[in-house]
Amino acid sequence: xxxxxxxxxxxxxxxxxxxxxxxxxxxxxxxxxxxxxxxxxxxxxxxxxxxxxxxxxxxxxxxxxxxxxxxxxxxxxxxxxxxxxxxxxxxxxxxxxxxxxxxxxxxxxxxxxxxxxxxxxxxxxxxxxxxxxxxxxxxxxxxxxxxxxxxxxxxxxxxxxxxxxxxxxxxxxxxxxxxxxxxxxxxxxxxxxxxxxxxxxxxxxxxxxxxxxxxxxxxxxxxxxxxxxxxxxxxxxxxxxxxxxxxxxxxxxxxxxxxxxxxxxxxxxxxxxxxxxxxxxxxxxxxxxxxxxxxxxxxxxxxxxxxxx
Amino acid sequence: xxxxxxxxxxxxxxxxxxxxxxxxxxxxxxxxxxxxxxxxxxxxxxxxxxxxxxxxxxxxxxxxxxxxxxxxxxxxxxxxxxxxxxxxxxxxxxxxxxxxxxxxxxxxxxxxxxxxxxxxxxxxxxxxxxxxxxxxxxxxxxxxxxxxxxxxxxxxxxxxxxxxxxxxxxxxxxxxxxxxxxxxxxxxxxxxxxxxxxxxxxxxxxxxxxxxxxxxxxxxxxxxxxxxxxxxxxxxxxxxxxxxxxxxxxxxxxxxxxxxxxxxxxxxxxxxxxxxxxxxxxxxxxxxxxxxxxxxxxxxxxxxxxxxxxxxxxxxxxxxxxxxxxxxxxxxxxxxxxxxxxxxxxxxxxxxxxxxxxxxxxxxxxxxx
Numbered sequence: 001x002x003x004x005x006x007x008x009x010x011x012x013x014x015x016x017x018x019x020x021x022x023x024x025x026x027x028x029x030x031x032x033x034x035x036x037x038x039x040x041x042x043x044x045x046x047x048x049x050x051x052x053x054x055x056x057x058x059x060x061x062x063x064x065x066x067x068x069x070x071x072x073x074x075x076x077x078x079x080x081x082x083x084x085x086x087x088x089x090x091x092x093x094x095x096x097x098x099x100x101x102x103x104x105x106x107x108x109x110x111x112x113x114x115x116x117x118x119x120x121x122x123x124x125x126x127x128x129x130x131x132x133x134x135x136x137x138x139x140x141x142x143x144x145x146x147x148x149x150x151x152x153x154x155x156x157x158x159x160x161x162x163x164x165x166x167x168x169x170x171x172x173x174x175x176x177x178x179x180x181x182x183x184x185x186x187x188x189x190x191x192x193x194x195x196x197x198x199x200x201x202x203x204x205x206x207x208x209x210x211x212x213x214x215x216x217x218x219x220x221x222x223x224x225x226x227x228x229x230x231x232x233x234x235x236x237x238x239x240x241x242x243x244x245x246x247x248x249x250x251x252x253x254x255x256x257x258x259x260x261x262x263x264x265x266x267x268x269x270x271x272x273x274x275x276x277x278x279x280x281x282x283x284x285x286x287x288x289x290x291x292x293x294x295x296x297x298x299x300x301x302x303x304x305x306x307x308x309x
Numbered sequence: 310x311x312x313x314x315x316x317x318x319x320x321x322x323x324x325x326x327x328x329x330x331x332x333x334x335x336x337x338x339x340x341x342x343x344x345x346x347x348x349x350x351x352x353x354x355x356x357x358x359x360x361x362x363x364x365x366x367x368x369x370x371x372x373x374x375x376x377x378x379x380x381x382x383x384x385x386x387x388x389x390x391x392x393x394x395x396x397x398x399x400x401x402x403x404x405x406x407x408x409x410x411x412x413x414x415x416x417x418x419x420x421x422x423x424x425x426x427x428x429x430x431x432x433x434x435x436x437x438x439x440x441x442x443x444x445x446x447x448x449x450x451x452x453x454x455x456x457x458x459x460x461x462x463x464x465x466x467x468x469x470x471x472x473x474x475x476x477x478x479x480x481x482x483x484x485x486x487x488x489x490x491x492x493x494x495x496x497x498x499x500x501x502x503x504x505x506x507x508x509x510x511x512x513x514x515x516x517x518x519x520x521x522x523x524x525x526x527x528x529x530x531x532x533x534x535x536x537x538x539x540x541x542x543x544x545x546x547x548x549x550x551x552x553x554x555x556x557x558x559x560x561x562x563x564x565x566x567x568x569x570x571x572x573x574x575x576x577x578x579x580x581x582x583x584x585x586x587x588x589x590x591x592x593x594x595x596x597x598x599x600x601x602x603x604x605x606x607x608x609x610x611x612x613x614x615x616x617x618x619x620x621x622x623x624x625x626x627x628x629x630x631x632x633x634x635x636x637x638x639x640x641x642x643x644x645x646x647x648x649x650x651x652x653x654x655x656x657x658x659x660x661x662x663x664x665x666x667x668x669x670x671x672x673x674x675x676x677x678x
């Protein structure tokens with residue numbers, strides 16, 4: 001009886017329903033469409049366009065005169081590119097390791113139930129809220145031998161104090177590391193602090209009863225259980241390192257000479273100021289390759305992990 | 310194996326006193342259970358025994374050693390936690406041998422010990438797995454294995470079964486009891502489950518508000534609770550508390566209840582009621598002491614048959630609980646399922662007051678001790 005009534009009801013509305021239903025069905029798609037189109041065109045479309053251009057001999061304007069892998073060959077013969085790549089190796093390696101080390105230490109110290117933890121946490125996290133341009137500019141003043149830390153130390157009476165890495169082609173890349181570490185280690189700290197807060201306090205008690213010292217407890221039990229956090233931090237830091245452009249632009253502008261160039265600066269210089277779009281596109285593709293080499297294993301393990309659960 | 314003495318232990322956090330002078334002592338090899346509602350201080354006391362929390366006053370002795378200020382690792386105790394607290398990055402074997410490794414036991418000996426423990430707990434096939442790949446019951450076993458491996462003087466169990474489902478909990482409870490019988494080691498066990506306390510313990514300490522209400526064997530606590538709290542906490546369903554008037558009868562004292570009709574029941578220690586003559590007290594009567602009329606008990610001392618008004622019946626298979634109202638209090642009776650008690654009818658019940666206890670209505674203290 002109930003069933004019959006339901007059937008009769010659905011019969012009555014049958015004429016009106018499919019149209020209404022399809023509008024409701026389509027609504028989310030319509031709303032999402034502009035964003036999807038923008039993403040497809042502006043991200044993936046231009047990515048493909050760049051890939052195509054990297055196989056052409058385009059100079060000031062894009063042309064479609066395909067030359068195969070010539071641009072890549074030129075790229076890896078180019079001294080400036082090799083400097084940029086080795087800078088990326090030094091900068092990326094040091095930046096990631098120092099950030100991880102400092103971030104972990106800060107998080108551990110902050111996790112000792114200290115007073116004013118909230119305020120201190122905010123102070124350490126704040127640099128992340130600042131743009132790399134601001135960081136670069138501020139550190140340019142600090143590291144400038146004629147008016148920064150060196151001058152201050154000399155005025156304090158340390159006449160022989162020298163800290164001129166910013167103007168030393170061999171050392172300038174370490175200036176990038178200092179500024180980037182200052183900016184990003186607070187963020188790593190926040191990641192690890194969240195991880196440490198999730199550690200079961202009974203596990204730490206168990207380790208204490210098992211006779212492990214605090215150092216051993218962290219080294220053998222707590223930090224290994226934060227492996228996923230390490231992984232996330234590593235991925236975030238390495239993509240920051242690879243795409244770093246603004247920091248170099250603000251802090252050293254690639255100088256002295258091109259000794260502090262990173263691949264992103266190389267790409268920008270060739271594609272937009274030196275009329276070498278083909279070469280710039282090729283360098284962009286190499287950078288994309290680096291990012292994917294890190295992201296694909298990460299996404300793979302993340303997605304597989306989800307299925308596992 | 311070692312005895313445990315807790316001597317006037319107090320614990321304060323600022324102004325709040327969590328433990329208000331705890332005195333407990335047990336012999337070597339005894340199974341002590343700390344039981345009580347949440348917030349009664351039982352976990353704090355357990356942590357103090359383990360050395361994970363300092364005490365503000367008093368002494369803790371394990372065997373003859375004063376360990377009040379010793380660090381946890383020097384007390385030679387092992388603990389099983391509620392969350393199991395296994396190290397997630399280590400395999401089961403590594404979890405079990407970690408404590409030995411920290412004590413610099415040689416590798417060959419560690420491996421032999423892991424094997425011994427694994428055999429005892431039947432977890433040999435799990436040794437290479439990580440805790441994440443184990444079920445709740447298996448993790449529980451590994452946590453016990455980790456405690457067993459060091460052969461400590463004493464084991465502490467902090468609500469170890471409360472994360473398991475009901476069936477597994479009963480199984481593991483038996484396992485723990487068997488284990489204690491086999492090892493004969495001193496165990497201190499915290500739980501809020503009074504059935505666990507009754508089944509496992511050699512001695513139970515019932516705690517409330519940072520004080521030990523009663524320390525005794527399970528049967529003592531069940532039969533002779535010192536106050537209303539202990540009486541109500543131990544036993545399921547709980548003891549019935551029936552308001553009753555003390556009346557004089559043939560030169561002695563008895564208790565008058567309002568069942569279906571006013572009923573007078575005798576009391577095992579009538580002289581203790583003298584001070585309360587004419588006043589109301591609370592009669593404590595376990596549900597199994599109110600049953601259907603049983604011919605073999607007929608005419609015995611302290612046995613009275615009276616009519617009651619049935620409110621609800623709850624068949625439990627082996628017994629049927631009959632809920633009634635006597636002197637305005639809800640009362641549970643435990644009957645044979647065959648007895649035809651029906652809701653809203655009046656039926657005869659047999660009251661056996663040979664094990665009845667009496668409490669002061671205001672203070673909740675036992676009268677007849």
